[in-house]
Amino acid sequence: MSILLNKDSRIVVQGFTGGAATFHSKACLEYGSNIVGGVTPGRGGSVHLDRPVFNTVCEAVKKTSADVSLIFVPAPFAADAVLESVDAGIALVICITEGIPVLDMARVKRVILAANRAGNPVRMIGPNCPGVITPGQCKAGIMPAFIHKPGRIGIVSRSGTLTYEAVDQVTKQGLGQSTVIGIGGDPIAGSNFTDILELFEKDPATEAVVMIGEIGGSAEEAAACFFKERMSKPLFGVITGKSAPAGRRMGHAGAIIEGGSGTHAAKVKALREAGVTVIENLSDIGSTVAKALTKSL
Amino acid sequence: MKLLEYESKEIFAAHRIPVPPSGGVIRSLTQLSAALKRAGSGPWVVKAQVLAGGRGKAGGIKLAKTRSEAKDAAQKILGMTLATHQTHGQGLKVREVLIEGGASIEQEFYLAVAMDRQAVAPVVIASAEGGMEIERLAVEKPEAIRRELVDPSTGLPDYAARRLAFSLGIGAQHAAQFCHIVKSLAWIFIEHDCSLAEINPLALTDRGFVALDGKIVIDDNALFRHPELSKRKDLELTAVEAQAKKAGLSYIALDGTIGCMVNGAGLAMGTMDTISLAGGKPANFLDVGGSADEARVAKAFELILKDAKVKAVLVNIFGGIVKCDMIASGILAALKKVKMTVPLVVRLQGTNVDKGREILSQAKVPIITAEDLSEAAQKAVGASR
CATH class of the missing domain: 3.40.50.720 (NAD(P)-binding Rossmann-like Domain)
Structure with missing residues (x-):
């Protein structure tokens, strides 16, 4: 599945x-x-x-x-x-x-x-996304296939290359991915984090989920809410853009802090309060997930 | 793309939203007397045309009762360097000044249309507390803010405009004019592909409503539908940022010491964060893009090294579509063109990573390599000191 x-x-x-x-x-x-x-x-x-x-x-x-x-x-x-x-x-x-x-x-x-x-x-x-891949079964997108490996971690992200980074780290830990989805970096996306988290929660092949969000909008806050109320699987959150200045669009049209909303601090706080494991250092994605999963076994 | 106040007001006027009597924009004092004449018999308002809020407090807007006061004001403002709370510590040189007739204000309103991501529709935001910054109002007095959703194809319905007028306490004698203004602003938002269309303040005067100040921001992605604007210079970009854009690079100057070159906006932001975690500060955001080639990589290097603050450069590439060997060749090509005087840290991962690393190791240039992002950031921060 x-x-x-x-x-x-x-x-x-x-x-x-x-x-x-x-x-x-x-x-x-x-x-x-x-x-x-x-x-x-x-x-x-x-x-x-x-x-x-x-x-x-x-x-x-x-x-x-x-x-x-x-x-x-x-x-x-x-x-x-x-x-x-x-x-x-x-x-x-x-x-x-x-x-x-x-x-x-x-x-x-x-x-x-x-x-x-x-x-x-x-x-x-999408739009503005790398697409979707279910490793070992089907790839519909532009992601480099060779970094993926069939497994039980679901990954959902607003960014392209950062997704590859997360996938690569998870694979190198000997874990693999159930499905990897880039939802895109635009202000309005076809699917939001909550839409995808709902699918991962229901999917018997997915054991834990990594969510890579960024500054701008409120999709991560909504995901925090969803996790708290309706999710039983472990969720690992990454929020990029901590060092981005307000009012400047950081490449992605959606990644902009406007009028004090969509800040890194607010998103991290919402996730932590909901019980999501927030990963501060991007290099620690794979190791954090691996450690948490071995502990729970 | 942000438009200047006078450009926004030209769009308002074309949609029959009342604006103050305009004397037009002047670029030198010799144009002043004709501008004053066009703007009526006084008093006048002299307004610096720069892309930043808070101009009044910073001395960029002055009221003039007489012609000589107007001359003094224009003389002071033209050519001044304006630093407001929105210019992030930098000043903006004032090259244009708008001359307008004054208005006697009875009440000020805030009116704007912006995109509501969650509602998937533009939204009108209005308040009877005009003049105040909406961000502050949202925190201090959220109950004073009214909202009405706009249909992205057909605009704001009449009933929603009326509902807004009455909820703001606008009397029956002014409601019709207000409805026309708010519907027009919503239509401007749609027709011009705005990400923001704002009137602040919208003043109720003895002659009815007048848009005293305006701000329009156009969605950059929609510029292909607005050829008249896509030719216009983007005033928000610095010279280097504009050069980068022309080369297909997404570059934003920051105030740190570590220059970054990354593929992908998310990874670029993540790289900046990792540099901060390692105790350094990024000098820029730079996304070379998914279709980067050698020439673009070389250009990126050139731009990064133009910044005198840069004490080390960090290249972080996760090859997907972009291949690591191409990046490596691009770096070497760039190093032949620009003289590298600061340490260079390179982290390659992904497609053709082995070929890329081999190209770098065989070249006789001093490059510090790193396996993962954290290590790369630490090495760059260390090398910058």
Whole structure:
């Protein structure tokens, strides 16, 4: 078991024939991911990476029964690409694209929330994220596969390379990952920490969870609340951005301290008070998790 | 991208939000008399145009009752270096001054539209306690703040605007005008892809409501939809930051001594934190990005070393898409171009790490290597002393 992705996931890649999409789709295929086709408007009917190319997601779903879409469409068109997937009945939309206007994401997320209320369960991961990987089964994203190892630690993060750092440390401790999810560094994300923690809590293959948050917004505070009320598995929290000055956007559009909210101190406090193990030094992620788990055995 | 007060007011005026009679922006004293004439018969307000709040207290805004007072004020403000509580200890050089007609104020309101991440919608934030900083108000008197959600496609509904007007105690004779202003501000937020559209204060005067000060911040990700703005110089960036942006690097200058070059924003922030934990202070935030190539790495080095405060450089790369051997070659290429006078600590991990380490070890340059982040930070802090 795992969450979101497994060996049966059928992936359609949007923006399939572009440079980045081609490079990463190849890597996903090499990992064994089941990419069943791709979409590039105007290139329908052709074949790319030995997979069929369609003009629309709707057609791709009809012909291939894809249930996951992986989006590499450029930022100005990415919001529409997500909506197209939702419209076509895709259950999991993973958007790698960076730089989507926040208003576009607000509109997209409202459509997704409305679909869920209407009983059409659709989940979005990203944008501006490395994607999702269930080690040993399926990779849908841009993460380097070789650092991962199948195991029982769930990892969820707002950052890309920092996720790799955490994964690598966990693997080097001899532990592995159930599923690793980058939810992205934008102010409005398709899924928040709580959405993912809920899935990990229910997943029998996940024993403990590492959550990598950062300054800005209140997703970490919400996660603290969720942990306290509804989680039984151990949760390890990392919050970056302690040394970032207020009012400056630290690369991620979401990582900004505005009007005194979203500070490192407030997030660490919320997590600690909820009983989450907060890891101060980034180099200690793997060792802290390993130590805590051997103790509990 | 932050807009200056006068730029924000031009947008307000285009949406029929009342602004004070404008004399326009002047860049030298010779333009003053024409500006005063355009702004009416006085009194006038002379306002420094810089991207920082708290201008009044710092001497950047002056009221002038006569022409000679206006001249004195403009003379003082033009060219001054303005340091407010929002400029982080640095001063901003005033190059432009806005001349406006004065207003007789009966009451001041706060009005803004910002993105509410949790509600997944823009939100109007309003208060009858204008002039006061909203952050302070939120702490000291949260009950005075009213909120109404905005639909990101259709704007603020009439009923929500009315509800806001009446809850702020605005009388029936002014409610219609207030509703027009708040609906227009919400629409400006949507149409211009703002992350903030603020009027503070919105003054109730003998001539109705007037937006006395304004601040608009545009979502950088949406600049492709606003070609007129994307050509404009981003006034918030320092010269080095602007240069970095042009090269595809995300760089923010800080006040420490350890220069950093990292791939990925999260890891870059994490590296800064680890340097702090090791007892040092980062000189910058620098993300070389996921599609970094040798040229970009070389450029990053050049920018880091331009900062005279830098006493050591820490390179922290976790290769994913970015390959460690490419980074290593980039470092060596950079070292050929720029003279390295401070210690260099390099930590490589991830894709092609062995090749990368081999390239560095074979090159005859003094590089301190480290296995993990903590070790790298400690070595960099040690080397900087």
